[in-house]
């Protein structure tokens with residue numbers, strides 16, 4: 001299927017990262033973008049685990065939503081007593097939790113599904129009714145994410161002025177979430193409101209989420225986007241083309257340290273050196289108060305072939321040692337503000353992040 005979208009259908013509407021359809025998870029294989037739009041039909045937890053591990057679906061919220069549906073798929077045909085049903089749901093949740101280690105939304109979503117399953121297991125209902133109710137919880141997680149992202153976009157847009165140049169890294173758009181995205185949400189709202197922003201998207205080696213996904217999403221939506229290599233970020237800042245940076249995140253620690261795609265820390269240091277505000281956009285489900293600092297966030301290391309043979313073209317000698325961390329940590333002192341659905345949070349983060357959960 002080509003990528004010729006129907007006219008007047010924005011990418012947000014046309015390219016959903018995933019949706020529950022005909023008793024299965026229909027999932028956009030993001031490894032094939034921007035050249036091909038292919039939806040896969042996933043019917044087992046193993047399908048979902050592989051899709052997360054292999055980045056067919058990626059982005060913290062999207063990973064959590066996919067895993068939630070994966071638990072449902074695990075008990076879709078279960079017929080037995082509720083205590084056995086509950087044990088099955090917990091087994092599948094534990095398995096899906098091993099797919100990737102950094103994005104806290106995976107664990108947040110699975111914990112929410114396990115809590116719902118425990119409630120259902122104490123009800124006087126059949127296992128098939130319990131499964132139907134568990135599916136409703138997964139659907140609710142996805143629906144809530146859409147609304148959350150829109151609110152993040154509204155708050156984030158207050159940070160930008162007409163005519164600004166804004167740099168972003170990786171993809172924290174509709175393809176990383178249920179819809180709209182987190183860091184990219186303000187760009188879509190700006191377009192709707194006639195506010196002109198010029199976005200600079202880092203290509204984001206080695207998996208190129210910026211080039212393949214962000215540039216694609218924004219171009220299809222009609223947002224003014226310029227693709228740059230990661231090593232050009234400092235240069236465009238030095239030319240005065242960037243007035244703000246906004247990125248997504250996979251986990252915010254209790255002290256405000258931020259885990260995000262590898263290369264984010266470098267962008268944050270460059271932004272500070274140039275006096276440019278560095279914003280992080282995320283839902284509350286990405287803030288992990290149980291993780292004290294960035295040093296406590298597990299950083300996923302991925303196969304070296306992503307670096308040396310990305311997309312089938314070998315660009316490094318066989319056998320060379322390769323280090324391929326998928327994320328890095330930006331210390332909180334480089335973070336100007338964290339934009340959530342409940343508003344904009346500034347330092348001191350150890351104090352102010354906790355308040356988000358009090359209200």
Ligand SMILES: CSC[C@H]1O[C@H](OP(=O)(O)O)[C@H](O)[C@@H]1O
Nearest residue numbers: 058059060170172176248260261
């Ligand atoms: C809105 S979360 C997006 C977040 O996830 C990306 O990582 P990956 O593509 O490996 O799942 C990246 O860190 C983005 O900022």
